[in-house]
Amino acid sequence: MYNYINLDPAKCDFIMVAESSELGDNERLMLDIEEHPIVLLRIAGKLYAIADKCSHDGNMLGDGNLDGYDIECPRHGSYFDVRTGQVKGLPAAVDIPAYPVREVNGWIEVGIPKDT
Secondary structure (H helix, E strand, O other), X not given: OOEOOOOOHHHEEEEEEEEHHHOOOOEEEEEEEOOEEEEEEEEOOXXXXXXXXXXXXXXXXXXXXXXXXXXXXXXXXXXXXOOOOOEEEOOOOOOOOEEOEEEEOOEEEEEEEOOO
């Protein structure tokens, strides 16, 4: 899996996904962008986007509990850092993708790497 958050923006297609006002602090949206299941979160005023798929068994993460910047897989309890996609707790052992996010003219955009 890849952490795309530091990828050159020119290597991403940024997809407009929601108006900025639609996502308040400590809220999340589940999205499907070009066959990429993604959970978009706003925590402490900052936006994050990670794969909405646990690397352990493919279960959706979007409904998992948040503990700071960690989201818990509701099925088996693995934790992932929403800032980087890094796995933080077993049984998962592989990181999940984290995507670049930006706000432009009142819209939230998620960057999908052009080569995926």
